[in-house]
Amino acid sequence: MTQINHYYTELQGSYLFSEIAKRRTKFMEENPNAGIISLGIGDVTRGLPEAVVKAMHAAVDELASPGSFRGYGPEQGYDFLVQAIIENDYKARGIDIASNEVFVSDGSKCDVGNIQEIFSQDAIVAVQDPVYPVYVDTNVMAGRSGKFNKETNRYENIVYLPCSAENNFTPSLPDRKVDLIYLCYPNNPTGMTLTKEELKRWVDYAKANDCIILYDSAYEAFIQEKDVPRSIYEIEGAREVAIEFRSFSKTAGFTGVRCAYTVVPREVQAKDAGGNTVKVNDLWNRRHTTKFNGVSYVTQRGAAAIYTPEGKAQIASIVDYYMTNARIIRDGLASLGLEVFGGVNAPYIWLKTPNGLDSWAFFDKLLSEANIVGTPGVGFGQSGQGYFRLTAFGSLENTEKAVERITKLSL
Numbered sequence: 001m002t003q004i005n006h007y008y009t010e011l012q013g014s015y016l017f018s019e020i021a022k023r024r025t026k027f028m029e030e031n032p033n034a035g036i037i038s039l040g041i042g043d044v045t046r047g048l049p050e051a052v053v054k055a056m057h058a059a060v061d062e063l064a065s066p067g068s069f070r071g072y073g074p075e076q077g078y079d080f081l082v083q084a085i086i087e088n089d090y091k092a093r094g095i096d097i098a099s100n101e102v103f104v105s106d107g108s109k110c111d112v113g114n115i116q117e118i119f120s121q122d123a124i125v126a127v128q129d130p131v132y133p134v135y136v137d138t139n140v141m142a143g144r145s146g147k148f149n150k151e152t153n154r155y156e157n158i159v160y161l162p163c164s165a166e167n168n169f170t171p172s173l174p175d176r177k178v179d180l181i182y183l184c185y186p187n188n189p190t191g192m193t194l195t196k197e198e199l200k201r202w203v204d205y206a207k208a209n210d211c212i213i214l215y216d217s218a219y220e221a222f223i224q225e226k227d228v229p230r231s232i233y234e235i236e237g238a239r240e241v242a243i244e245f246r247s248f249s250k251t252a253g254f255t256g257v258r259c260a261y262t263v264v265p266r267e268v269q270a271k272d273a274g275g276n277t278v279k280v281n282d283l284w285n286r287r288h289t290t291k292f293n294g295v296s297y298v299t300q301r302g303a304a305a306i307y308t309p310e311g312k313a314q315i316a317s318i319v320d321y322y323m324t325n326a327r328i329i330r331d332g333l334a335s336l337g338l339e340v341f342g343g344v345n346a347p348y349i350w351l352k353t354p355n356g357l358d359s360w361a362f363f364d365k366l367l368s369e370a371n372i373v374g375t376p377g378v379g380f381g382q383s384g385q386g387y388f389r390l391t392a393f394g395s396l397e398n399t400e401k402a403v404e405r406i407t408k409l410s411l
């Protein structure tokens, strides 16, 4: 009989958000009138910005006419979108990115999940703990993780960089040789950020130790404080060692539309089996063109509209809306005496569960007593045990209602 990729059997349980959805569905079946409020998965609730809708409608009309119809586009993205990204997200901040360094895709989850496959199976991977589960699980599937240790709740070959209140959620540099380091800032799930000086330590470390930083910056648009770095390329030397991932999902309501991009500078290098240096950009280009046929024209037109003056204003108001929710959650929970983190430069609020409850016990309490779905911190890794994540992506009305319900709980 055909053999499976046996590394899949090393995966633990179901994907975190599938498990949460399963528990939520079960609770809803048993309590159909509960009026559940979901502040679990970071899925957005605001509609598409008007500028995006207009641009997408116009693009559909273009496709309807033989004279302006388009079939396959460039796998890396249409030039109009690539240029808009370069001009607005980078050049405007003094960062030079070339057009052959930008790869438009159908989502950051796919990109951060797929990037590992261009590196050696022996590559040692470091992740923050707690961590977005996709980084870990895709490396498990590829056979880099080793066995899962149920006692420690960790894979034996993955290097975990704990982030908790004790170190102000700032990971220490790895204590052994690693090849790939996943960093996510603003951080999912903790909502915390690094200063420029802190990020520079990572870039300097990667340069000194010949490793590559995979920098997930999907929540960059939510940064409010001026001194927080928005791109890793603000740090000198980062072009040699860092790949950056960005997404339109959370700002432009694209979680269902799907569009993101990855920047792979030409300077980033790795070695082949013969010890020769190879440009990682060439490998990613090869992978992308082989396995991906590009994001739809309509979607890319919609994404480009975000960079028009109207689009920018509409995005700013969406970010404002969610960050108001974040403040309501933060202030509401803090006023109950809970320890609350994040939510200032990110749409995630990370709280210490009260009375030493473990993360899943708090999940069940919140679901059964307040009919609120959140995300148990331990689902993001062992260092998330005793923490809990709420998102600011709900509607204002539901966010206010949720905080009110939590206020009434006996904690």
Ligand code: MLT
Residues within 6 Å of the ligand: 040, 041, 042, 043, 109, 132, 188
């Ligand atoms: C999350 O809730 O962590 C995110 O929505 C997951 C994602 O963007 O894939």
